[in-house]
Amino acid sequence: MATAGQAGDGQMAGSRRDPVLQSLVDKVVAGPNPNPGAFLLARRGSDDRFGAAGVADRPAGTPMTPDLKFRTGSVTKTFTATVVLQLVAEHRLRLDDTVQSLLPDQVRTDNALSGAPITIRQLLNHTSGLYDYIDGLLPHFRRLDQFWPRDQLISIGLAQPRYFPAPGTRFRYSNTNYLLLDLIVERLTDRDMRTNLERRVFAPLGLHDTSYPLAQTAIDGPHVRGYADVSLLLPDAADPTRFDVTAFSPSEAGASGALVTTAADIARFYRALLQGRLLPPDLLRRMLTDTVPTTGSAPPAVAYGLGIYVYATGCGRAYGHGGSALGYLTFALNSRDGHDQLVAHTNWNSFMDTGIDEDFWAAFQRGYCGRPG
Template sequence: MASAGRAAEAQSAGRHRDPALQALVDKVVDDPNPNPGAFLLARDGLTDRFGAAGVADRATRMPMAPELKFRAGSVTKTFTATVVLQLVAEQRLRLDDTVQSLLPDQVRTDNALSSAPITVRQLLNHTSGLYDYIDGLLPHFRSLDQYWPREQLIGIGLAQPRYFPTPGTRFRYSNTNYLLLDLIVERITDRDLRTNLERRLFEPLGLRDTSYPLARTTIGGAHVHGYADVSFLLPNAPDATRFDVTGVSPSEAGASGALVTTAADVTRFYRALLQGRLLPEPLLRTMLTDTVPATGSAPPVVAYGLGMYVYATECGLAYGHGGTAPGFQTFALNTRDGHHQLVAHTNWNSLVDSGIDKDFWAAFQQGYCSDPR
């Protein structure tokens, strides 16, 4: 791992280390914050600047660097949504098609699909009202590396009552929505989501460091290690508040958050998307402007489109997504034309709802609006 760390440092040396970004990430890792490491990568056209602080691996002391792979969490949702919208562009799917018509075998008299119809659009923008299966995982937990079948996760999400009875009336973030989209993509294309992501996005865009693992709990190549507070799950674990959870099974997230990637690949994807290279312009406009108020989200989030957050920053509207996976937290923000971009990452989070990581939250907002030096 030491050699991988040196290679990452060497690559970072070819970029401009920006004092303003560096000051922000230094604050993220300063005591008493529990974050082992953090980075900010800003891209303006062909120019990159960054700040990186702390370590990517506490055991080897490998320095944090923006070239390392990490689990991207819900940033995955924009990738999944793009595949769905490509199927819309190909006229193989309509935004107003209902889940009940597309997945009739999922409808049962005793589950949440038995009442008012839910559309593909409402899955994409989190207005379905469906219960978030993440909130119901704890009774089923056995170990961090256990494999979670998609059918089990969907079943957990559909077994509970809806958050509200009438779809489309308000926003309520639910990962269950994107597992159903995964199933819809598979039914329509007769290929799993991984194959669709690889053929439609990863390969055409040259995202060589991006993958969609489900069964694999390890990350290949030089990567960030993620740390979390597992004291409520594994109270006897050593160093339970900063426990290495890198080996958690990505099957727990699936289409809602299983992506492994790098900052460079994230910026390449969003730039291609926002510059109209992945979707026809009218459909891209719908993705960004067919929004609902993101009720309950912390500022600068103001709205949610079709797999895309809208952020009202001090320097104007930004588009992208945040992502949390056990031990990892990421934000990707972009201007409408994809010219100015920021990826922010830290390798710690709390598995319990203990509030916002204030210094990291400030870092991604201030970093996005910082001027190039």
């Protein structure tokens, strides 16, 4: 049975299956790759094309399609950064305001905020030097669906020394930055991040399939199930290299990566953002051009702005973000004017951080630059 917004052959309504995109995703799910399913959704103005292969649900055999919901991981950061920059536009926050002045209760002599002041800009562009709390989670892990309080995650991030003492001197990706931004937004607006996202982004853009769940581990509606190599976490699990981790709590990511959405909603968000519907021109320009080199990042990433990556692709610069949530891997690439877009997704990744498989890596880059078949 076709789901809402989906044609009877498994494609999205108004979208056409493209042979070039299809050949790319077919390679992603072909053996010996562990990926159960994958899709590419490409948009050139009003022309929508896609390729989809494999399954969204292994036991049920549900085909993978671009209209299903999935966890986006760090694509969330561009949404969070948009809310922060809207507060800057409203003169409720400045990019040079410091974390220490905004969150004095978080500063202690024995944590990482006791050093040199860190600004909002440095949180947004990952030049704060703060330790990434994700790297310190394993000793605290008890079960997949456990709830992770934001204060606990921030404490893990601030308990370790900074990666480098002088903020603003170089790039070092850290999810701790975006949890601090979450707390700052909540303090300034007296509303949590979910409410801010719903009022400032989701509702104005009509992102009806996008949500920001924290305590809820189930995904509402038709969705992709995520699979991961959990050999380190659950060594005695059946089939630990492709274990169903759909119920992993999004509270582990919060404002750095908790969104659930669809490919169409991601594309709609980035097009609206890049065409100036969410930020005034000067702040959108800063978001895209106030960048730092992403030293150590895998290509095509070359720079990071205020919550958005700059990619050097074979067909010019692109803007967007990648996202890795346990069991899900997503990339969104967009031209500067939002006319050309690609959303790529696969429902497998490795907790062991063995890297992105070459076929998926090639698929999203070639899919963005390739001509339709």
